[in-house]
Amino acid sequence: TQTVSQSDAHVTVFEGDSVELRCNYSYGGSIYLSWYIQHHGRGLQFLLKYYSGNPVVQGVNGFEAEFSKSDSSFHLRKASVHWSDSAVYFCAASLMPNYNVLYFGSGTKLTVEP
Amino acid sequence: DMKVTQMPRYLIKRMGENVLLECGQDMSHETMYWYRQDPGLGLQLIYISYDVDSNSEGDIPKGYRVSRKKREHFSLILDSAKTNQTSVYFCASSLLGEVFFGKGTRLTVV
Numbered sequence: 001t002q003t004v005s006q007s008d009a010h011v012t013v014f015e016g017d018s019v020e021l022r023c024n025y026s027y028g029g030s031i032y033l034s035w036y037i038q039h040h041g042r043g044l045q046f047l048l049k050y051y052s053g054n055p056v057v058q059g060v061n062g063f064e065a066e067f068s069k070s071d072s073s074f075h076l077r078k079a080s081v082h083w084s085d086s087a088v089y090f091c092a093a094s095l096m097p098n099y100n101v102l103y104f105g106s107g108t109k110l111t112v113e114p
Numbered sequence: 115d116m117k118v119t120q121m122p123r124y125l126i127k128r129m130g131e132n133v134l135l136e137c138g139q140d141m142s143h144e145t146m147y148w149y150r151q152d153p154g155l156g157l158q159l160i161y162i163s164y165d166v167d168s169n170s171e172g173d174i175p176k177g178y179r180v181s182r183k184k185r186e187h188f189s190l191i192l193d194s195a196k197t198n199q200t201s202v203y204f205c206a207s208s209l210l211g212e213v214f215f216g217k218g219t220r221l222t223v224v
Contacts, residue, residue: 009154032211034211034212034213034214036213041218042217042218042219043118043204043215043216043218044157044204044206044213044215045207045215046212046213046214049211049212051211090156090157092213094211099211100145100162100164100208100211101162101172102159102208102213103159104149104156104157105156106154106155106156107156109191
């Protein structure tokens, strides 16, 4: 059984700061990884995904994530956050070839202060 | 405009009542899901549907059943709702690994 771990339940930064939200997974086979954002009271929205190729993937609104097989990680980063980035971020993983079955981490709440 | 629509958005039911949550998508996606979200637990998969009448249990199917008679519609049914089924329920559909979520239904069972 694969698991997705997001070690930080809450992260607080100031507007303009850089931020890294951590995601680790535990599975030895081919894995499909993605990040989603959830603004308060809304459904989740897709940010980016990785399966193979360049380990650094670009997403919407300046987000990027880097896959590391050695660290079993897929951390999300943004160089300069805006107050509108305040939301809950979910990392998700699925087992190939059934990439349709996603398992979500418990989420990291990002608060961006002015 | 690609959309997953959930009805109703808010629902209050008494324990023991039957509950029907409806979901529609306009993207002709084969795969659809029902998740529930509880504080601190992230999203838990209740059921996944791979197409019409092709449904599989997720991690927490107990107390729920689903129906998919048309590709664009996927219903979640709670027969005799329980208070521990109070939650926010999300329907979703997916294509090539990208999942599209509805806005959720907040169900309160009293």
